[in-house]
Amino acid sequence: MKIPAHFQNTLFYLQLLAVLLLAAWLSSRFELQWDWTRNGSNTLSKTSIETLAQAEGPITITVYAAKQTALREKVESFIERYHRFKPDLTLKFIDPIQHPGAARRQGITLSGELLIDYRGRQERLQQLDEITLTNAIHRLLRTETHWLVGLEGHGERSLLGEANHDLGLFGSALQQKGIKTIGLNLVETPDIPDNTSLLVVASPQKALLPAELSRLQLYLEQGGNLLLLLDPGQDTALRPLLTSLSLETLPGTLVDANVRELGIEDPSIALVSQYPLHSVSRNFNLITLYPQALALQSSDSSPWHVVPLLQTLQNSWNETGALQGEIQRDPDAGEAPGPLTIGYAMSREKNGGTQRVIVVGDGDFLSNAYLSNAGNQDLGITLINWLTTEENLNIQSHQATDKTLLLSPLAQGIIGLGFLILLPLLLLATGGLIHWGRKRA
Structure with a gap:
């Protein structure tokens, strides 16, 4: 028995309506989304x-x-x-x-x-x-307010400064994470405040006065946490402090031939891509870059628990000559082969708690000019979290890379031509073909 055509059409539309109603009912009770952007721009990072x-x-x-x-x-x-x-x-x-x-x-x-x-x-x-x-x-998430005190008065990199060599952008990033920053001149304020969570000494260009060094030594002896940043040629200003930490510096400036693989032609930018198993670097896997860095060395008899935190790769060394032209390692000049240590994480039990110190032979990596390079900012925040005993908050930042669509003039012209001329012509041609087909039928 043949079913009439109008009945078939009616049945089809009833089934279509039933499917649409079922889809509407399911969508009101269940939610399913896909984000097809490269970095998930429309979902949480x-x-x-x-x-x-x-x-x-x-x-x-x-x-x-x-x-x-x-x-x-x-x-x-x-x-x-x-x-x-x-x-x-x-x-x-x-x-x-x-x-x-x-x-x-x-x-x-x-x-x-x-x-x-x-x-x-x-x-x-x-x-x-x-x-x-x-x-x-x-x-x-922070359980307490942490105050970072930056030493001032000797040409240090300022946590509040805006110059390229300063650390103002890093200081702002720390404030967004709930950490307070303030400057301290030991001549004007002889005593380091008792509520200091971390003292930051960032590349002083001038030697500290004997009384100032004594106050820093006392701060360490009393169990204070310290972040010490050094640069080639400026380490002599803090030589007594380095001695008390059982550290010394190698001569010259670190050079690293590995950076050429990243398209960097300046060999004085050192690369760190691997990190030790330590709570300060737990789950941290970003490349970090260190311009004009200084190699460090720790004494075997150090009273601290010392971990080489930042180390260069092979094919790097401490260059003692001029950084120009073709340079090669000269063992006779005291140039040691990599891997070399740029930064140490140090800790010891003191006054019923754990005292923490980090020494890095570079201050540029956190400066306004270089902070956005690779994972430098993430590492800086990771170091601060460890030094303030908040390492559980080490979370790496991720930025979406596909927020902007950049088209060449040719691509823009093709798209404009397609929508304004080709697409309307295609619709007209399709309509003409349908009309012609119906007339022939």
Whole structure:
């Protein structure tokens, strides 16, 4: 028995409607997404996911925004990315018009301002993007406020400075992570503050006064943590301090032929690509670069537990001659073959706790001019976390590389021509062929 054509058409449309209704019902109960961008630009980065994994306990985000606004929908959609990886993250809305007292008590001054609460600690945000929110959560993870004190008065690299040789960008990155930075001149303030979590001595260009060196020695003897950055030709200013740490420097400047593989022609930029099994470098696997670095050497009789943290590869050495033209290692001039040590991590038990010191034979790698090279910033933050006993917060940053689409003039012309002329002509030709076919039938 042949089924009439109109009945077949009706049955087809009923089945199609049933499939669409089923798909709508399933989409309202289940959610499945794909992000096809190269680095997952529309989902949380690995950094944010790792930060959420560090948060033990609920996080509450309160948004002060009026009802019936598109802002609420945007915030809900954005926070949902975080909620997928942390189910106990709660989002709440408070209308500042209906509840002005609540907004006033929290110091809310802008519609859409966010208040993040974690274990009684709070952060306020006036803009919402992944970097800002993840950094805020990262700051809340810190169990205490850490003060980094940078020595000043001898031409040191400043944690607040904007010059190329300064460390201002690094200081800003640390502040985003919840670490406070301040400068200290030992002539103006003879005593290092008791609440100093870490003293940073970054490449002094002039020798310290005997009284200043005595204060640094006393700080070490009392168990203070120290980050010491040196540069070729400037290590003599801190020779007594290095001696107390059982360290000495090799003459000359490190050169590294391995950097040519990265397209770097300057051999005075040293490369570090492998790190020892140590809590300071746990899970750290980024290449780091060190311009104009100094090789270090530790005494076998050191009272510290010493770990060679940063070491160059083979085909590197400490060049004592001029860095120009073709250079080769000269063993007779005291030029030692790599691997050579650029940085040491040192620790010892002191006053019922663990004292930590890191000495790096380079200050440029954290400077404003070189901080963004390879994994330099990540390593710097990793070092600070270890020195302030917060190594559990070592999370490497990851930036999306496909946020901008760059097209050549030829590609732009082809796309424009295709959409403005070729595509309309194709549609007209298709319509003409269909019309011609129907007339012949």
